[in-house]
Amino acid sequence: MNEAVRVYAPATVANLGPGFDILGMAVTEPGDIVTASFADQPGTFITRITGDGGRLPLDATLNTAGVAANHVRRQLAPHLGINLEIDKGLPLASGLGSSAASAVAAATAVNLLLGAPLTPMELLPATLEAEAAVSGRHADNVAPALLGGIVLVTGATASNLHPIPVGPNIASLNITLITPNVAVPTAEARSVLPHLVPFPTVVHQIKAVGQLVHALHSDDIDLFTSAMMQDAIVELARKHLIPHFEAARDAALGMGGLAAVISGAGPTLCVLTRSHAAANHIGETLCNAYAAQSINAVFRVVNISQQGAAQLP
Amino acid sequence: MNEAVRVYAPATVANLGPGFDILGMAVTEPGDIVTASFADQPGTFITRITGDGGRLPLDATLNTAGVAANHVRRQLAPHLGINLEIDKGLPLASGLGSSAASAVAAATAVNLLLGAPLTPMELLPATLEAEAAVSGRHADNVAPALLGGIVLVTGATASNLHPIPVGPNIASLNITLITPNVAVPTAEARSVLPHLVPFPTVVHQIKAVGQLVHALHSDDIDLFTSAMMQDAIVELARKHLIPHFEAARDAALGMGGLAAVISGAGPTLCVLTRSHAAANHIGETLCNAYAAQSINAVFRVVNISQQGAAQLP
Numbered sequence: 001m002n003e004a005v006r007v008y009a010p011a012t013v014a015n016l017g018p019g020f021d022i023l024g025m026a027v028t029e030p031g032d033i034v035t036a037s038f039a040d041q042p043g044t045f046i047t048r049i050t051g052d053g054g055r056l057p058l059d060a061t062l063n064t065a066g067v068a069a070n071h072v073r074r075q076l077a078p079h080l081g082i083n084l085e086i087d088k089g090l091p092l093a094s095g096l097g098s099s100a101a102s103a104v105a106a107a108t109a110v111n112l113l114l115g116a117p118l119t120p121m122e123l124l125p126a127t128l129e130a131e132a133a134v135s136g137r138h139a140d141n142v143a144p145a146l147l148g149g150i151v152l153v154t155g156a157t158a159s160n161l162h163p164i165p166v167g168p169n170i171a172s173l174n175i176t177l178i179t180p181n182v183a184v185p186t187a188e189a190r191s192v193l194p195h196l197v198p199f200p201t202v203v204h205q206i207k208a209v210g211q212l213v214h215a216l217h218s219d220d221i222d223l224f225t226s227a228m229m230q231d232a233i234v235e236l237a238r239k240h241l242i243p244h245f246e247a248a249r250d251a252a253l254g255m256g257g258l259a260a261v262i263s264g265a266g267p268t269l270c271v272l273t274r275s276h277a278a279a280n281h282i283g284e285t286l287c288n289a290y291a292a293q294s295i296n297a298v299f300r301v302v303n304i305s306q307q308g309a310a311q312l313p
Numbered sequence: 314m315n316e317a318v319r320v321y322a323p324a325t326v327a328n329l330g331p332g333f334d335i336l337g338m339a340v341t342e343p344g345d346i347v348t349a350s351f352a353d354q355p356g357t358f359i360t361r362i363t364g365d366g367g368r369l370p371l372d373a374t375l376n377t378a379g380v381a382a383n384h385v386r387r388q389l390a391p392h393l394g395i396n397l398e399i400d401k402g403l404p405l406a407s408g409l410g411s412s413a414a415s416a417v418a419a420a421t422a423v424n425l426l427l428g429a430p431l432t433p434m435e436l437l438p439a440t441l442e443a444e445a446a447v448s449g450r451h452a453d454n455v456a457p458a459l460l461g462g463i464v465l466v467t468g469a470t471a472s473n474l475h476p477i478p479v480g481p482n483i484a485s486l487n488i489t490l491i492t493p494n495v496a497v498p499t500a501e502a503r504s505v506l507p508h509l510v511p512f513p514t515v516v517h518q519i520k521a522v523g524q525l526v527h528a529l530h531s532d533d534i535d536l537f538t539s540a541m542m543q544d545a546i547v548e549l550a551r552k553h554l555i556p557h558f559e560a561a562r563d564a565a566l567g568m569g570g571l572a573a574v575i576s577g578a579g580p581t582l583c584v585l586t587r588s589h590a591a592a593n594h595i596g597e598t599l600c601n602a603y604a605a606q607s608i609n610a611v612f613r614v615v616n617i618s619q620q621g622a623a624q625l626p
Contacts, residue, residue, distance in 0.1 A: 021516050022523050152527050154520045162527050162536075196509040202546065203334050205515065206522045207467045210335050213523050214465050214475050217530035223475075233515065 004037035005112040009105035009309035010148070011090050012097035013175075014140040014264040017228035017235070018208035022153050024097070026144040026305040027175055030089040032101040033312065034065055036109035039081030044070035051088035060084070064099040064130035065106035071126035072110040076117060082110055091298075094179045095264035097141030103130035104145040108309040120146045120308060121158040128156055135187070141264065148308035150216060167219025171304055174279035176271040177263065178248065178286045181296040184241050189265030192237045204232045225258035225272055235262055242267045243295060248286050255282045276301065317350035318425040322418035322622035323461070324403050324615075325410035326488075327453040327577040330541035330548075331521035335466050337410070339457040339618040340488055343402040345414040346625065347378055349422035352394030357383035364401035373397070377412040377443035378419035384439035385423040389430060395423055404611075407492045408577035410454030416443035417458040421622040433459045433621060434471040441469055448500070454577065461621035463529060480532025484617055487592035489584040490576065491561070491599045494609040497554050502578030505550045517545045538571035538585055548575055555580045556608060561599050568595045589614065 010031045014024040039045050044060045060066025065086050073082050084106055090098040107126040111118045127142040143151040143161045152162040197205075208230035215223035239245040242262065252260040252271040256278030263270040269286070273279045283299030290297035323344045327337040352358050357373045373379025378399050386395050397419055403411040420439040424431045440455040456464040456474045465475040510518075521543035528536035552558040555575065565573040565584040569591030576583040582599070586592045596612030603610035 018519070019523065020519065022520050152523050154524050162524070162531075164527060194512055197512060197515050199507055199510060199546075202510045202515050202518065206331070206333065206519055207335050209519045209522050210332065210465050210526050211467050211475070213526040214477060214530070217527070218475075233512075 004035055005109045006033055006035045006312040007105045007109040007112065007309055008033050008312050009101040009108065009145045010305045011101055011177075012141045012144045013270050014097065015231070015234065015261065016212060017259065017261045018205055018231040018233075019212055020231070020234045021138060021140055022209070023150065023212070024140040024144040024153060025150045026148045026308060027177070027302045028305045029300055029302045030091075030096070032089050032098070032105045033087040034102065034105035034109045035085040036069065036106065036113045037083050038113070039083045041081045042079055044073055044082045044084065047083045047085055049086045049088065052086075052092065055092060056086070056088070062133070064103040064134055067133050068103035068126045068130035069106040069110045071129050072107050072114075072118070072123065075126070076111070076114045082113070084109070091179055093183050093185055095184065095262065095266045095268040096177065096179070097145060097264060099134045100127065100131060100141030100145050103127040104142055104309045108146075112311055121161065124158050124161065136190070144308065146308045148306050149304065152213065164213070164216045166216070166304055166306060169219045169221050170216065170224060171306065172274075173221065173304065174273045174276050175302050175304070176252070176273065176279045176283045176299055177268050177302060178271070178283055178297055178299045179268040180243060180290050182243055182267050184266045189238055189241060192241065193234065194237055197233055201232050204230070208232070221258065221274070228259035228261055228272070231261070238262060238266060242269070244290070244293060245269070248289065251286060251289065252282050255285060257282055317348055318422045319346055319348045319625040320418045320422040320425065320622055321346050321625050322414040322421065322458045323618045324414055324490075325454045325457045326583050327410065328544070328547065328574065329525060330572065330574045331518050331544040331546075332525055333544070333547045334451060334453055335522070336463065336525070337453040337457040337466065338463045339461045339621060340490070340615045341618045342613055342615045343404075343409070345402050345411070345418045346400040347415065347418035347422045348398040349382065349419065349426045350396045351426070352396045354394045355392055357386055357395045357397065360396045360398055362399045362401065365405065368405060369399070369401070375446070377416040377447055380446050381416035381439045381443035382419040382423045384442050385420050385427075385431070385436065388439070389424070389427045395426070397422070404492055406496050406498055408497065408575065408579045408581040409490065409492070410458060410577060412447045413440065413444060413454030413458050416440040417455055417622045421459075425624055434474065437471050437474065449503070457621065459621045461619050462617065465526065477526065477529045479529070479617055479619060482532045482534050483529065483537060484619065485587075486534065486617065487586045487589050488615050488617070489565070489586065489592045489596045489612055490581050490615060491584070491596055491610055491612045492581040493556060493603050495556055495580050497579045502551055502554060505554065506547065507550055510546055514545050517543070521545070534571065534587070541572035541574055541585070544574070551575060551579060555582070557603070557606060558582070561602065564599060564602065565595050568598060570595055
């Protein structure tokens with residue numbers, strides 16, 4: 001057995017436009033790092049958290065990393081004790097799957113510490129239990145954080161996780177993630193969703209989702225990015241939660257952005273481009289524009305991560 | 314130039330469960346045959362219709378074959394005259410794309426008669442104009458009748474037709490089409506659709522559509538047939554239009570049917586099976602059950618047609 005295991009789990013962009021609750025994509029950065037080691041007494045303990053500005057609970061029953069790690073520990077070695085150190089690379093409540101990344105990194109680290117008897121798919125229950133503790137039992141972030149790539153999620157069990165192959169064209173896309181420093185709690189982002197949807201809008205949405213999944217399988221960038229822009233339900237309901245969303249989106253599309261959507265529940269804006277220079281230019285321009293409105297914002301230019309959570313040296 | 318051209322266009326099964334208005338599948342049988350030849354005077358003329366029980370209009374402006382043929386004639390050779398003979402293999406108003414098959418066969422026959430300057434994709438406008446004349450401007454039947462296979466339809470132009478590759482597993486499925494002799498006019502079938510859909514049902518439906526398209530691309534029979542059974546909107550609204558629908562569906566599923574859905578607007582029931590014997594057994598049993606209720610019904614066991622409209626010798 002190892003003395004300590006460090007695991008990196010990636011941020012994830014859920015929805016991809018019209019794919020509400022069903023599509024999630026792992027990106028290369030940012031990510032959370034969780035280090036698991038053996039404790040002297042049975043149980044799961046969080047010994048340190050960095051990068052969270054002191055906002056996350058050290059109580060392992062209230063922290064997604066702690067819940068996920070404890071689930072795996074109980075399953076594999078209930079008599080053992082686990083210490084966790086969490087290094088938050090992800091901003092909290094940013095729409096990048098922060099809670100999922102911590103849960104996935106922790107579950108993976110404990111599994112590896114205990115000799116890796118479980119597959120990534122088999123870590124789904126632990127990570128879903130952790131998600132349920134903070135934001136609802138949804139696998140659209142944990143699944144790509146576990147498995148990498150783009151995952152179609154049709155339910156809350158392993159048989160409902162369907163990795164979609166990412167072809168070379170779509171893998172070549174540059175992704176600019178622009179995160180303004182405003183809080184959009186997941187619960188509020190869910191509360192603004194409509195209760196009833198007009199039937200023609202439903203038909204529009206299923207067309208868009210069909211196109212989205214077909215485009216991914218066809219490795220067709222134009223079809224993919226045009227499908228991403230066709231969400232007619234969720235973005236409309238949520239965009240007022242993100243300051244200057246429409247202006248930012250339109251500016252991004254005017255600077256070479258092929259698609260610009262809210263990542264998860266926001267406020268991160270996810271922009272796809274063919275050119276790395278355009279991706280950087282979009283990030284800089286939008287961060288400057290936010291700054292001019294007295295809103296701090298950060299950006300990263302990343303790629304799709306074909307790899308999910310993985311051990312670090 | 315040819316003296317006369319005979320073209321067969323296949324029946325099509327639209328929707329495939331949750332894919333309302335966006336998915337259509339060509340089947341090997343039944344089909345319509347249209348024969349096009351030159352007339353002595355400019356214009357498009359229907360000289361004979363067989364197989365329709367005298368129900369279809371000989372006036373070319375009121376008949377989908379006539380409308381589609383005339384569109385192609387006007388486009389390619391407005392000074393010429395075309396005679397059409399229509400042999401209806403498809404039952405009318407059965408949910409099998411009867412108007413689309415006639416339109417596609419006629420447009421294809423005229424194009425071939427005139428030296429085939431247009432591709433099947435380029436015949437879309439003519440066939441859509443014909444559909445619009447009788448049942449609305451929808452391409453979910455004409456697209457697979459033109460192109461064969463399974464087509465994702467996201468709009469009314471050629472760039473919105475996306476053929477989905479049909480792999481060997483899904484191509485091996487047997488399809489039982491059971492058509493009870495009751496009329497379900499397309500207009501009525503559309504009028505019963507809901508005006509508003511609860512948001513959770515929308516999410517369920519986009520999951521189902523995502524799974525359906527993913528399953529087709531993955532050539533996964535289990536995933537495909539389970540997705541087909543997850544329509545939560547359209548079947549619910551329409552099933553009362555088809556006598557004994559639920560009993561028929563459940564009986565089919567009990568006899569080896571992997572999925573059983575309404576074809577198009579009905580009343581044809583489309584059942585998928587792995588075994589040809591089961592497919593026949595389902596057809597016979599359901600037709601007998603309909604007969605016991607004093608409803609005539611016919612069945613056919615067919616396959617997916619990888620080929621769209623094609624010239625006959």
